[in-house]
Amino acid sequence: MANTYTLIASNTLSSSAASVTFSAIPNTFTDLVLKMSTRDTATTVIDRATRISFNSAGGTPYSQTELQGDGASATSQRVSFQATNIEFGRSTAASATSNTFANIELYIPNYAGSTNKPFSSFSVAETNGTTARIRAVALLFSNTNVISSLTLTADTAFIADSSFFLYGIKNS
Amino acid sequence: MEKVIIDCSTGEQTVVPLTDEEIAELEAAAAKAEADRKAAEKEAADKAAARAAILAKLGLTEDEAKVLLS
Numbered sequence: 001m002a003n004t005y006t007l008i009a010s011n012t013l014s015s016s017a018a019s020v021t022f023s024a025i026p027n028t029f030t031d032l033v034l035k036m037s038t039r040d041t042a043t044t045v046i047d048r049a050t051r052i053s054f055n056s057a058g059g060t061p062y063s064q065t066e067l068q069g070d071g072a073s074a075t076s077q078r079v080s081f082q083a084t085n086i087e088f089g090r091s092t093a094a095s096a097t098s099n100t101f102a103n104i105e106l107y108i109p110n111y112a113g114s115t116n117k118p119f120s121s122f123s124v125a126e127t128n129g130t131t132a133r134i135r136a137v138a139l140l141f142s143n144t145n146v147i148s149s150l151t152l153t154a155d156t157a158f159i160a161d162s163s164f165f166l167y168g169i170k171n172s
Numbered sequence: 173m174e175k176v177i178i179d180c181s182t183g184e185q186t187v188v189p190l191t192d193e194e195i196a197e198l199e200a201a202a203a204k205a206e207a208d209r210k211a212a213e214k215e216a217a218d219k220a221a222a223r224a225a226i227l228a229k230l231g232l233t234e235d236e237a238k239v240l241l242s
Contacts, residue, residue: 008180009178009180009183011176011178011185013176015174016174017174017175017176017187018173018174018175018190018194018195018198019175019176019198020175020176020177020178021175021176021177021178022178022180023177023178023179023180024179024180024181024182025180026180026181048202049202049206049209051201073213073216073217073220074216075212075213075216077208077209077212079208084197084201085201153198153201155202155206156202157173166180
């Protein structure tokens with residue numbers, strides 16, 4: 001059970017940005033938690049994909065299994081062995097209610113270990129409408145290196161006031 | 173288009189313009205992600221339509237089919 005919860009770094013965007021990278025992450029914690037409040041500049045849709053990558057890793061190290069519902073339908077899908085980065089949540093986008101942001105939490109256990117890295121995310125792309133997407137995703141980063149950097153990439157760009165908080169958790 | 177880099181060891185935050193290669197990667201990843209999502213949603217919709225058609229042929233409601241299969 002975690003008994004510490006330390007803010008490592010945070011950022012609230014002052015202008016739009018295509019991606020946000022946390023580099024030089026200390027390896028002194030047990031787990032990482034990332035909390036995000038994001039909105040994408042993409043037009044004509046109520047939400048858009050938000051993706052993650054670690055350590056600028058090459059190859060095809062990313063896989064995910066997701067469950068998704070929006071109040072009208074439910075789906076699931078599996079994506080295996082993807083290169084570059086992988087979708088882990090949806091950010092609210094331009095067709096959603098003004099000034100609403102998605103809530104996303106990402107949990108990365110044992111990020112400093114020497115095994116492959118399973119992790120998970122939970123996201124809600126908010127809007128005041130009849131449908132809004134909620135997603136739970138189990139992900140895998142098939143790489144045994146310590147995670148020392150992570151990059152969050154918008155589909156188009158994160159708007160100003162999107163915020164990102166990276167926490168470290170220790171189990172002792 | 174720009175990217176933000178936060179150095180967790182110093183707290184320093186820098187804003188860097190994307191290279192042409194990074195812009196191309198961003199666009200390609202976005203296109204693939206949306207194509208994958210549309211394919212998954214179409215598959216789910218096709219399955220639901222096929223199920224509804226079968227139930228209509230049998231003259232059963234969704235709840236009646238669940239009772240039969242439980």
